[in-house]
Amino acid sequence: MKGSWKKSLPWLHALLAVLLIAAFFGFAGWQLQHRWQWSRLLDYRSKFAFGFSMTVVISFFSLILSLLIGILAAMGKRSEILFLRYFATAYIELIRGTPLLVQTIFFFYFIGTAYRLNNRYIMGILILSVFSGAYVSEIIRSGLESIPSAQLETARSLCFTKQQTYRYIVIPQVSRIVLPPLTGQFASLIKDSSILSLIAVNEFTKNVQEVDSITFTSFENYILLAAGYLVLTLPISLITRHLERKMSYAN
Amino acid sequence: MQIKIEGLTKKFGTMAALDNLNLELEDISSLAVIGPSGGGKTTLLRILAGLEIPDAGTVIMNGKAIDFSSEQSLMAHRRRIAMVFQAYNLFPHLTAFDNITLPLIKTRGVSHEEAKSRAETLLRQLGLAEHMNHSPTQLSGGQKQRVAIARALSLQPEILLFDEPTSALDPEITAEILDVINALRNEGRNIILVTHEIGFARHACSHVAFVSEGQVATHGESETLYTDSDSDEFRRFISRIIGWKV
Numbered sequence: 001m002k003g004s005w006k007k008s009l010p011w012l013h014a015l016l017a018v019l020l021i022a023a024f025f026g027f028a029g030w031q032l033q034h035r036w037q038w039s040r041l042l043d044y045r046s047k048f049a050f051g052f053s054m055t056v057v058i059s060f061f062s063l064i065l066s067l068l069i070g071i072l073a074a075m076g077k078r079s080e081i082l083f084l085r086y087f088a089t090a091y092i093e094l095i096r097g098t099p100l101l102v103q104t105i106f107f108f109y110f111i112g113t114a115y116r117l118n119n120r121y122i123m124g125i126l127i128l129s130v131f132s133g134a135y136v137s138e139i140i141r142s143g144l145e146s147i148p149s150a151q152l153e154t155a156r157s158l159c160f161t162k163q164q165t166y167r168y169i170v171i172p173q174v175s176r177i178v179l180p181p182l183t184g185q186f187a188s189l190i191k192d193s194s195i196l197s198l199i200a201v202n203e204f205t206k207n208v209q210e211v212d213s214i215t216f217t218s219f220e221n222y223i224l225l226a227a228g229y230l231v232l233t234l235p236i237s238l239i240t241r242h243l244e245r246k247m248s249y250a251n
Numbered sequence: 252m253q254i255k256i257e258g259l260t261k262k263f264g265t266m267a268a269l270d271n272l273n274l275e276l277e278d279i280s281s282l283a284v285i286g287p288s289g290g291g292k293t294t295l296l297r298i299l300a301g302l303e304i305p306d307a308g309t310v311i312m313n314g315k316a317i318d319f320s321s322e323q324s325l326m327a328h329r330r331r332i333a334m335v336f337q338a339y340n341l342f343p344h345l346t347a348f349d350n351i352t353l354p355l356i357k358t359r360g361v362s363h364e365e366a367k368s369r370a371e372t373l374l375r376q377l378g379l380a381e382h383m384n385h386s387p388t389q390l391s392g393g394q395k396q397r398v399a400i401a402r403a404l405s406l407q408p409e410i411l412l413f414d415e416p417t418s419a420l421d422p423e424i425t426a427e428i429l430d431v432i433n434a435l436r437n438e439g440r441n442i443i444l445v446t447h448e449i450g451f452a453r454h455a456c457s458h459v460a461f462v463s464e465g466q467v468a469t470h471g472e473s474e475t476l477y478t479d480s481d482s483d484e485f486r487r488f489i490s491r492i493i494g495w496k497v
Binding site: 150151153154156157168172173176 | 300302330333340
């Protein structure tokens with residue numbers, strides 16, 4: 001059977017992949033002759049835990065707020081009122097066209113100072129939500145556009161009002177379509193929250209950086225940091241894949 | 252049913268889909284609209300369905316003029332008719348059963364029990380009893396179209412409109428759907444049908460209108476029209492199609 005080895009014994013293939021990755025990093029570690037000092041991190045575990053949970057909290061509130069902003073922006077972009085459409089377009093293009101790093105500094109030091117918004121946690125959540133909201137709105141917009149116009153017409157012909165069409169026909173379908181990309185966006189949001197360390201929000205990255213400035217064990221610290229984010233994003237990635245598969249079966 | 256159309260005109264950009272179309276029919280049971288693609292048949296049907304607003308002209312159906320002036324008045328007209336589309340247009344997130352009951356409950360104010368009984372009766376009549384809880388993706392083209400017909404019938408419309416209901420189906424399934432439509436006609440329902448099936452138009456509909464270049468080129472009782480029509484265009488159209496038939 002030609003080619004059967006390509007798919008047989010999946011666990012062996014998995015092991016091979018893991019070994020390859022381990023070898024890649026192992027070689028780097030061996031080259032550097034690094035003396036690992038994992039035990040030193042133990043002293044700071046409560047600090048890590050605090051930062052980690054702060055990242056979870058910030059991401060959670062940003063998710064909700066960015067959903068709200070995203071829905072409003074998507075509605076604005078489809079609005080019949082020209083002003084709203086221009087406003088939503090400008091927002092989406094400005095945010096998507098500039099780096100989060102620049103936005104963070106600009107909003108915090110320029111806008112935040114000018115409007116006297118001093119609470120860096122609230123500002124952090126606002127900055128992340130405004131950033132993520134632009135991407136969420138594009139996800140929702142493409143979801144709305146994926147509903148064929150024939151369905152809207154059929155709803156019209158069956159005498160559904162506009163509100164009923166949205167409630168019973170459009171939203172049930174769009175929410176299913178946008179769920180996989182939205183969970184993916186949430187994973188990005190969690191990782192992007194690390195940039196808030198820049199404005200001294202006391203989240204995971206900031207705490208790890210602080211520990212690093214005491215212990216000087218950068219490799220250990222940043223490996224821990226990466227692992228911490230993976231703990232949050234890997235399950236989301238699995239859920240996303242599961243949802244995508246469910247969606248493709250439904251179609 | 253009675254249909255009276257006067258001076259109906261609809262332009263898309265500079266192209267006139269309907270160009271001063273007139274048609275007057277009294278006391279007919281079923282009308283087939285046939286003609287070449289791009290001739291205006293579908294536009295005509297969509298205006299009759301209250302889905303398209305003409306640029307000029309009037310339409311009277313069973314003594315009542317369609318009021319095109321607002322979405323509200325069009326909605327009132329749409330309550331009198333039910334449309335079956337070429338691509339079935341079932342809602343993909345609903346089961347066959349819910350595709351029928353949702354519009355009944357939400358737009359006609361029919362009770363849940365009544366909607367349920369109508370849906371069950373119709374689905375059974377159309378041989379879909381075991382597919383009631385299937386979603387459209389689990390149904391074949393012919394089954395989907397039968398669900399769409401059941402949905403239209405459940406609304407108990409004054410007039411049923413069919414927009415090329417068999418164009419997306421293979422020949423065997425086409426025959427099956429045409430049988431269903433024929434049965435409806437035999438029950439005495441008012442039917443207006445846009446179709447490419449000129450044989451069906453001739454044998455199953457009492458009247459045929461030949462629409463070409465935005466006008467009714469000829470029309471009449473289907474028994475006589477095919478042999479007696481003096482429209483050259485109609486005869487050319489028929490002979491071109493028949494030329495390829497076995």
